[in-house]
Amino acid sequence: MSAAAGAAALSGESYLTDGFSLRSWLLTTDHKRIAILYLASITVFFFIGAAGAALVRYNLIVPEGLIKSAETYNRLFTMHGVVMVWFFLVPAVPVTLGNFIVPLMLGARDLAFPKLNLVSWYLFMLGGAIVLYSLFTGGVDTGWTFYTPLTTQYSKGHVVATVIGIFIAGFSSIATGLNFIVSIHRLRAPGMTWFRMPVFLWSLYATSVILVLATPVLAMTLVLLAFERIFHIGVFDPTLGGDPLLFQHLFWFYSHPAVYIMILPGFGIVSEIVPAFSRKPLFGYTFVVWASIGIAVISFLVWGHHMFVAGTSLFSALVFSILSYMVAVPSAIKVFNWIGTLHKGFIRFDAPMLYALGFIGLFTMGGLTGLFVAALAADVHLTQTYFVVAHFHYVMVGGMVSAFFAGLHYWWPKITGRHYPEMWGRAGALIIFIGFHLTFFPQFILGYLGMPRRYHSYAPEFQVLNVLSSAGTTILAAGYLLPLGYLTWSLLRGERAAPNPWDATGLEWQTPSPPPTENFVATPVVTEEPYAYPRPKPQATS
Amino acid sequence: MSPRRLLLTWGLLLGVLAIEVGASFLPIGRPARPLLLLPALLMVGMVAAIFMQIGRGPTVVRLFAAAGLLWLLILLALGSLDPLTRIVYPVPAMERATPAANPP
Structure with missing residues (x-):
């Protein structure tokens, strides 16, 4: 690329040393610095959301509830849901690891629209600030789903302010999605054909398509909700000619694909790590790619399974039930392909691989239990119980958060130029895996036994399992605090990282760690398939 | 522009x-x-x-615009399944429910 980039690389300068003032960070258009801004932001949101969860689990230690007011409990679980879904799970991988890695993987100087990228961060922060303000000045008691008529007629919380915050953050998502789509179309390095792209890029491409197509529906729905609450226009209120189920249709048209916005990038991360730490090409690359696209499309066809007991017609419920089973097929293809990649590989159990393996197991459990609740008859029994809570936490927390940590550890040497302490990384992965199961597996049983979710108190016979679950939360919390500690420590004391510490394929490993501001000294040229790891030699038979 | x-x-x-x-x-x-x-x-x-300048845009832009319409069609088609096949049970006319009107 430019002579300046070459000189910078030779002198050891990087994007981290390209200006130290606050202004150089807050007005940067460098995708890597914006990724760091996002990483700091979502870390704060993660711990705020986690604090809400911790208080919820604290309350449920005893049947009558340790928090005095049921109203406060309602506001806590709403805060947990709103912050975690819209300000951590949806943006986490795309805006941090995606922002940092996508241009590097593409062999590009930056994303297609660097200024739009910075604007998206400001929109995200503005939306987040409004939501936090509303949550800390009284909060909302509606749950993160904002169902009508509770939100439009009865709730006394800051409903409008909260949905305005989410509305603004939605534009941040759309901007990020647009940026990724255009970048992947226009900025691929010479020789990088579509089917030479790493799966992480494919996953983010599929995620971006969902972001761009689904987020506007959420935005419109939230505007209608606010209009009905403020001006009493009749959209969802039947006494004004509206339909309360219309809200659920529109909300879940976004929010079910949003599940795949959260998990598809995780699929991409695992598809990078499993071949790298098995020293084998990704098994069935083409299938994995098309499975990502298939999931993106089918995810839009299944939203009605959230409404089986809401009063929708039986015919409609049957159609959505059948369609919901279809989305399991591409998800299962991915799991089988990761296992196929592991088969006869030279497997290294470094921290990224441990997190990735944890992801595969936890996501599989979350996905399979999703089939239970996609079945009409079973759902009538299980809906609104802790079974559903456990199911989506296995996918969202067990799956997505594990994948996020896997990717964070995998690319940490590239992002910071420093190694994290490997022993602590492995310990963190194991503690999170154990703590997660202890927290959420009892909830499957609680739900099956009939304990409803979102209640401040519960029947005494459920206490043992609830105490187990709350105990698990303390282990999980320790597991989440551990990476915060040792990754921060590594920024100052970590061993310096080589350009390609994992000996992995991919263009991001062909530039120094941390990369120079302009990413590459010379524009890279792609000459081979992705994941071109040497195939293992057949074992000699005696 | x-x-x-x-x-x-x-x-x-x-x-x-x-x-x-x-x-x-x-x-x-x-x-x-x-x-x-x-x-x-x-x-x-x-x-x-x-x-969007669809008339002058490249094919991929038109494809994305068409995808938007396709997604809208999905929303309307699958979303209509429920109200079109729903059994509506008649209920007596009632006043608009408000928290104040609810019995304690």
């Missing part, structure tokens, strides 16, 4: 939106209600032609 043209188009879009909102208050019979979609269709056309 000049900022002046963009602003003019945005103003026109708001004008058509105002017409649509105003028309929703008119006593229009059920058979004629689909006519209320006309302003929305006009807005879609303006966004596609002026903001």
Whole structure:
């Protein structure tokens, strides 16, 4: 690329040393610095959301509830849901690891629209600030789903302010999605054909398509909700000619694909790590790619399974039930392909691989239990119980958060130029895996036994399992605090990282760690398939 | 495209939106209600032609625009399954429910 980039690389300068003032960070258009801004932001949101969860689990230690007011409990679980879904799970991988890695993987100087990228961060922060303000000045008691008529007629919380915050953050998502789509179309390095792209890029491409197509529906729905609450226009209120189920249709048209916005990038991360730490090409690359696209499309066809007991017609419920089973097929293809990649590989159990393996197991459990609740008859029994809570936490927390940590550890040497302490990384992965199961597996049983979710108190016979679950939360919390500690420590004391510490394929490993501001000294040229790891030699038979 | 043209188009879009909102208050019979979609269709056309420049854009841009319409069709088709096949049980006329009207 430019002579300046070459000189910078030779002198050891990087994007981290390209200006130290606050202004150089807050007005940067460098995708890597914006990724760091996002990483700091979502870390704060993660711990705020986690604090809400911790208080919820604290309350449920005893049947009558340790928090005095049921109203406060309602506001806590709403805060947990709103912050975690819209300000951590949806943006986490795309805006941090995606922002940092996508241009590097593409062999590009930056994303297609660097200024739009910075604007998206400001929109995200503005939306987040409004939501936090509303949550800390009284909060909302509606749950993160904002169902009508509770939100439009009865709730006394800051409903409008909260949905305005989410509305603004939605534009941040759309901007990020647009940026990724255009970048992947226009900025691929010479020789990088579509089917030479790493799966992480494919996953983010599929995620971006969902972001761009689904987020506007959420935005419109939230505007209608606010209009009905403020001006009493009749959209969802039947006494004004509206339909309360219309809200659920529109909300879940976004929010079910949003599940795949959260998990598809995780699929991409695992598809990078499993071949790298098995020293084998990704098994069935083409299938994995098309499975990502298939999931993106089918995810839009299944939203009605959230409404089986809401009063929708039986015919409609049957159609959505059948369609919901279809989305399991591409998800299962991915799991089988990761296992196929592991088969006869030279497997290294470094921290990224441990997190990735944890992801595969936890996501599989979350996905399979999703089939239970996609079945009409079973759902009538299980809906609104802790079974559903456990199911989506296995996918969202067990799956997505594990994948996020896997990717964070995998690319940490590239992002910071420093190694994290490997022993602590492995310990963190194991503690999170154990703590997660202890927290959420009892909830499957609680739900099956009939304990409803979102209640401040519960029947005494459920206490043992609830105490187990709350105990698990303390282990999980320790597991989440551990990476915060040792990754921060590594920024100052970590061993310096080589350009390609994992000996992995991919263009991001062909530039120094941390990369120079302009990413590459010379524009890279792609000459081979992705994941071109040497195939293992057949074992000699005696 | 000049900022002046963009602003003019945005103003026109708001004008058509105002017409649509105003028309929703008119006593229009059920058979004629689909006519209320006309302003929305006009807005879609303006966004596609002026903001998105579909006529001059490359094929991939047109494909994405078509995908938007396809997704809208999915929303309307699958979303209509429920209200079109729902059994509506008649209930006595009731006052608009408010928290204050609820029994303690």
